[in-house]
Amino acid sequence: MNNLPNEWLISRQSRINKFIKKKFDKKDSSTTISKASNYALLNGGKRFRALLVYAIGAIDNTDKDQLDFIAASIEIIHAYSLIHDDLPDMDNDSLRRGLPSCHIKYGVAQAILAGDALQCLAFEILSSGDFKISDQQKINLIAQLSKAIGIEGMVLGQSLDMESSNKRINEKLLEKIQKNKTGQLIHASCTMPYSISKNFDTSVNILISRFSLLLGQLYQIVDDILDNSSTSECLGKTSGKDQDAKKATYVSIVGIDETIKIKDNLYLNLKENLSLIPGNTKILSHLTDKIYSREY
Numbered sequence: 001m002n003n004l005p006n007e008w009l010i011s012r013q014s015r016i017n018k019f020i021k022k023k024f025d026k027k028d029s030s031t032t033i034s035k036a037s038n039y040a041l042l043n044g045g046k047r048f049r050a051l052l053v054y055a056i057g058a059i060d061n062t063d064k065d066q067l068d069f070i071a072a073s074i075e076i077i078h079a080y081s082l083i084h085d086d087l088p089d090m091d092n093d094s095l096r097r098g099l100p101s102c103h104i105k106y107g108v109a110q111a112i113l114a115g116d117a118l119q120c121l122a123f124e125i126l127s128s129g130d131f132k133i134s135d136q137q138k139i140n141l142i143a144q145l146s147k148a149i150g151i152e153g154m155v156l157g158q159s160l161d162m163e164s165s166n167k168r169i170n171e172k173l174l175e176k177i178q179k180n181k182t183g184q185l186i187h188a189s190c191t192m193p194y195s196i197s198k199n200f201d202t203s204v205n206i207l208i209s210r211f212s213l214l215l216g217q218l219y220q221i222v223d224d225i226l227d228n229s230s231t232s233e234c235l236g237k238t239s240g241k242d243q244d245a246k247k248a249t250y251v252s253i254v255g256i257d258e259t260i261k262i263k264d265n266l267y268l269n270l271k272e273n274l275s276l277i278p279g280n281t282k283i284l285s286h287l288t289d290k291i292y293s294r295e296y
Contacts, residue, residue: 005286009051016050016075017042019068023125036106036114037121041079044097048219048291049074052189055287056208059279060197069131070141070192073122077149078185080118081158083111090162119149133196141192148188157181161247169248175217177248182223183216190215204278211273218266219291224249225259226296267292 024038050071057067086093086101087108094104103111125131126142147153157180164177190212194205228251250259270288274281 005283008283008286009290012051012054013047015054015064016047016068016071020072020075023072023121032106032110033113033117036102036110037117039105040083040096040102040111040114041076041118043099045075045079047071047075048287049078049185049189051287052186052212052215052284053193055283056190056193057197058283059194059277059281060199061280062193062197066131066133066196067193069125069128070196073126073141073145074185074189074192076118076122076125077145080115080122081149081154081185083115083118085158087111090158137196140195144192144195145188148184153180153184157184164248167248169253171250171253174248174250174253178217178220179213182220183213186216186219187212199279207273207277211270211277214266214270214273215288215291218263218270218288221250221259221263221266222291222294224251225256225263226294227251228256263292 021042024034024042027034029035029038053067053071053074054064056062057064082096083102085091086096087103094101096102099105101111102114106114122145123142126145127138131138149155157177160173160177161181164173187209190208191205194200194208227249250262254262267288271285274285274288277284
């Protein structure tokens with residue numbers, strides 16, 4: 001039983017990779033845009049957001065065949081965001097998941113288009129006739145994901161991040177940037193699967209929403225610490241990138257010691273919030289531990 005969480009993680013990572021690959025196998029693989037999109041999406045990755053979808057589904061034992069569509073749509077959106085983040089006029093990173101970034105491999109124009117194509121594919125999957133939920137539930141899921149990644153979500157966070165480069169900003173603005181750039185997609189990874197639960201309860205949804213926002217904050221703070229202390233080989237992307245680009249992070253604003261204290265307090269708060277959520281939260285607790293202690 002002690003190995004159950006790790007076995008669960010491996011099985012769900014394999015499950016979502018197979019599901020996404022199957023969807024891609026139905027597309028024309030001979031075009032450059034297809035190859036660039038495939039390269040960015042199927043080149044590894046922890047599939048953390050997909051794992052969150054399955055972990056939330058485990059609370060009420062939601063049908064995994066339904067969760068696959070939500071998990072895939074979110075991972076596809078995440079891949080699109082990474083392609084665009086890495087572009088020269090954005091975060092300008094030549095390394096992603098230990099491999100050349102999409103624009104290094106296929107050129108800037110094809111990378112931009114690959115991101116566009118993946119964003120469309122995510123919504124194609126959510127609206128698919130193979131996704132056996134009601135049309136109203138599909139509309140609700142599409143609305144949640146659209147809001148999470150749009151002008152008041154992930155894109156807003158990236159925009160504020162770009163505006164804040166080479167500037168001194170306060171902790172409040174940094175929290176807003178990170179809540180949107182990273183946190184909103186993590187929030188969607190939790191609220192979207194719960195919204196199709198047969199036992200959906202508004203009060204539980206509020207608890208899950210609160211938990212997911214804290215989790216997104218923890219994830220980004222750990223990222224800030226790793227960017228400051230880890231290596232490119234370990235991270236699979238360029239370490240020290242935020243420091244070199246003079247990006248605002250918790251480490252640059254409050255220092256490494258205070259950032260670690262914030263991280264520890266967030267973790268305790270998350271565990272307390274998690275204890276209030278009814279149902280099977282064992283895997284969700286394990287994922288929280290993984291995020292807190294991750295090294296890449």
